[in-house]
Amino acid sequence: MKISKSTIVLLVLMLIFSILIANIADLINVNSHFLDETTEDNNGEIQWIGPKYYNIKDSYNHLIWFLQITDIHISIFRDPSRLSEFKEFCNVTVNSIQPKVVLASGDLTDAIVKDGFGSKQEHREWQLYRHIIGETNVSRKVLWLDVRGNHDNFDIISFDSQNNYYLYYSIQGTNHPRSYMYNVHTGLETYSFIAIDACLKPGPKRPFNFIGILDQYEINRIQQLINRSKESNAAHVVVFGHYPTSSIISQADTNIRSILGSHKESMVYLCGHFHMLGNMVPNMYSLQKAGFLELELADWKDNRMYRLAAIDHGQFSFIDIKHNDWPVILITNPKNVLFMMPQKENLESIIKSTHVRVLAFSTVPLKTVEIQLDNDFWQKCDHVNGPLYVLPWNSTRYKEGIHQITARVVDNEDRRKIVSYSFSLDGSWLSASILPKLVLTVNIVYILQFLFFITLILSILPLCFLRFVHIYYKNNRKKLPRRRMKFFHSWLRKLWILCTIDRVFYGLMLYILYFAVGPWTVGEIIEDHLGIIFVWGTFIENMYLPGGLTYAYGFLQLLCFHLPLIFTLAHQADHRLRDTECPSRVVSKFRIVGRFLPILILILLQAVLGYFLYLEYGTTAIILCPLRTGSIIVAASLSYFVTTMPVSYLRSAASVWYPNGVIDNNNAIQ
Structure with missing residues (x-):
């Protein structure tokens, strides 16, 4: 049979396209099966070498919660409510939630001139940022960890430049001009928070200041911080920065993903920068192949979003919240099936847990906190301490397949909030949206x-x-x-x-x-x-x-x-x-x-x-x-x-x- 030239060309194009799609699929694919983290000792006995096991009951121990805010873009030329509502966040939100830590992950100021095209550091914007932090006294109430974004790096020739106002007006810049680490001690445990600064050196004006870079020196610095967290016996490590890993160029032999993946206590990488790509890609979350979650947070600039996150008995949970949307609920056990980290978390802790656990907050006292499992009747939770509410449960009833958990909170002003998601105790998996995976996974x-x-x-x-x-x-x-x-x-x-x-x-x-x-x-x-x-x-x-x-x-x-x-x-x-x-x-x-x-x-x-x-x-x-x-x-x-x-x-x-x-x-x- 005679084959035409056009047919041959079409077949070749189809082959090239198939190879491209296969490579992309392999790049974003993460094995959904939970790893067998066991080995045999010298006596032939099986030992667990994976993530640490916790006995999840109704205890207030082994719990920490914190906030993240990103892309604040304080500006002296546009949108005054951006500034006033940021003050509300520092005053009302932080006071109501009382986190241990607040992470401000870059673009603290706007640095865009009045015409909207030029860019330079505006002294007044940095003064406003520091003034609000000081006026609300928020940095004395909580540990405030800020880091630079690309807007904070516009038009800066070197670190010691007079217009590098981050050094003088940020909370951490004076002592930590680039990447740094803080250890937070809660109860008997230590949690490490590592900030990654991938800003360009030097920092050009816009628009060619969008991609971050980590050179060999900064990679070594981050590796040193990771090693220090090991030396301090940190139970878990939270890493944050401005740039998503997909927008960071590595000029070293290794990259940030491989570093975070190699350290089993490094659970998540929290970032901003993409602003949901103009609201086209909301909920930009991905489980990286290295085993850690990467979570891009929508901006404060236009969307007024912030994130509440918690590590409860070794399980990381989070929820992204619109400013002034009360009450706030975060279910910490069982956790959302979409965000399971088999290489970082121990599923056995959830399977053998005795209580459903919920963190609930509002600006006024709460009336009720209730839980519904699958389509069963609503059950009222017991208050343990602070924002923690628990409900006894028999986890064996939910050991197979995908199940639904719903939490409902009502406060004294009759404001209601309902949060619902799927969970799994047998390794069953749900597919997440592919577009956020592509944005955060593909370089x-x-x-x-x-x-x-x-x-x-x-x-x-x-x-x-x-x-x-x-x-x-x-x-x-x-x-x-x-x-x-x-x-x-x-x-x-x-x-x-x-x-x-x-x-x-x-x-x-x-x-x-x-x-x-x-x-x-x-x-x-x-x-x-x-x-x-x-x-x-x-x-x-x-x-x-x-x-x-x-x-x-x-x-x-x-x-x-x-x-x-x-x-x-x-x-x-x-x-x-x-x-x-x-x-x-x-x-x-x-x-x-x-x-x-x-x-x-x-x-x-x-x-x-x-x-x-x-x-x-x-x-x-x-x-x-x-x-x-x-x-x-x-x-x-x-x-x-x-x-x-x-x-x-x-x-x-x-x-x-x-x-x-x-x-x-x-x-x-x-």
């Missing part, structure tokens, strides 16, 4: 690089291939294949004609290749410090920052400018040849406008983006800017050349498309 920089190189190939190879095919047909005097699809044939003709025009073809190829390797712009990447931006990295004086978000800009530039420019020029070249076919044809004004409108839109788009670049990096950045100014010059000059070139430049294309005719001295095909 974002690799994805951006992949998209950039794919669009780069699409911008170069088709024209090069058509030029090669054109030379083959022209030299061998072969006929073109007959038409099958009119639309495809029409655009094949347009691109074919374009690739035969030497000046346009080489101009496009050289500019696209330059775009991939040459500098994009030279400007004040940091105030009073010139830098050079390439797609693969940025040089600021004698310092180098590897490319991250630059690949996203490169991808969008190729997709929204270079590729449309190629099709626009091809369309213009085709019309030039059509005018040659019928020189007496009258072209309406409407068609003339339609012919030049696309190129005008492309030029206008680059001009607008160039203006934004001027606001971000200054006048020099727009003058010495092949990225924007160069694109306008290239688009305008190539379009002008195509529409005004002598028709003799089309002779090569005409020899293939009109093998029986020639271009005469009057620029017409005979």
